[in-house]
Amino acid sequence: MDYNPDAKIVRDAPEPPYEQLAGILRARVARGDWAVRRPIPSESRLCDEYELSRPTVRRSIASLVNDGVLFVVPQRGTYVAEQAGEGESAKQNL
Incomplete structure (x- = not known):
């Protein structure tokens, strides 16, 4: 399902909140809100912005890391990964 970057979480939607947030x-990221290899907002800030629990936000981030959209640097944060077609190759960023 395609999501609007300005969408809000719909509690009674058929998709669980973590899938909505991931979308x-x-x-x-696709719209360019955050540059490649630059951090996204912290888990805490995403929890506040979308009124979700930390485990829900973490599950969303884990899904996007698994899909190659984001990457995590321990003790530093979550960053936007280079997407296919953006540069020489879509390498694992670390």
Whole structure:
């Protein structure tokens, strides 16, 4: 399902909140809200912005990391990964 980058979480939607957030964050990356190899907002900030629990936000981020949209640097944060077609190759960023 395609999500609007400005969408809000719909509690009674058929998709669980973590899937909705993952779709919204994916759309924000695609729109260019955050530059490649630059951090996205912290888990805490995403929890506040979308009124979700930390485990839900973490599950969304894990899904996007698994899909190659984001990457995590321990003790530093979550960053936007280079997407296929953006540069020489879509390498694992670390």
